[in-house]
Amino acid sequence: xxxxxxxxxxxxxxxxxxxxxxxxxxxxxTVGGGMLLAQKLGIDDFLxxxxxxxxxxxxxxxxxxxxxxxxxxxxxxxxxxxxLTVLIYFKITDQIGTPSNTLLGIDKxxxxxxxxxxxxxxxxxxxxxxxxxxxxxxxxxxAKVAIPLVSLLLVTSFFKLTFKL
Numbered sequence: 001x002x003x004x005x006x007x008x009x010x011x012x013x014x015x016x017x018x019x020x021x022x023x024x025x026x027x028x029x030t031v032g033g034g035m036l037l038a039q040k041l042g043i044d045d046f047l048x049x050x051x052x053x054x055x056x057x058x059x060x061x062x063x064x065x066x067x068x069x070x071x072x073x074x075x076x077x078x079x080x081x082x083x084l085t086v087l088i089y090f091k092i093t094d095q096i097g098t099p100s101n102t103l104l105g106i107d108k109x110x111x112x113x114x115x116x117x118x119x120x121x122x123x124x125x126x127x128x129x130x131x132x133x134x135x136x137x138x139x140x141x142x143a144k145v146a147i148p149l150v151s152l153l154l155v156t157s158f159f160k161l162t163f164k165l
Contacts, residue, residue, distance in 0.1 A: 034048070044108070044160075045101060045108040046103050046108040046112040046115075046159065046165055047156055047159065047165055048112070049108065049109045049110075049111075049116065050115055050156060051116065051156070052112075052113065053086065053112065053113040053114070053115070053116025053120070054116045054117075054119065054120050054148070056079070056082040056085075056086055057079045057083075057117055057120035057121070058148070059082065060075055060078040060079035060082045061075040061124065063078050076121070079117060080117075083113065087109075087110065090110075090113075095109055096110060103165075115155060115159075116152070123148035123152075124148065126147055127144050127148075130143070
């Protein structure tokens with residue numbers, strides 16, 4: 001069901017929507033509704049929070065390039081700030097702390113959000129690493145987009161198949 005949702009979403013995006021700036025403000029507004037929609041569609045909280053965290057980390061990297069204060073130009077700092085904001089939002093709305101909503105003894109929303117953050121940190125480290133190894137040239141077109149996406153798909157598949165989410 002989850003993969004069908006992803007397929008339909010990405011197919012409709014490329015076929016029907018016009019091009020917008022990456023991590024646009026519209027994306028930020030839809031994050032809150034995204035969790036509700038994911039729950040209504042029966043997508044596991046862990047998987048939804050994994051992708052939500054990846055989105056907020058991408059937004060943080062984009063915001064860091066736009067920041068005028070040097071303190072906020074560090075994408076890792078902004079990512080952690082948004083990570084904490086998401087966790088505080090989940091806590092305020094009583095989505096965290098349900099004893100039956102755990103994976104490996106950790107709340108699914110906290111665990112998924114953390115795994116998503118770490119996956120994006122890895123992907124955002126891996127692209128420059130590969131680029132440097134390739135003579136400072138991108139290994140293939142759109143690698144900067146494909147590497148995080150493939151990383152997320154691999155992590156999602158691993159958890160979906162391993163824990164039958």
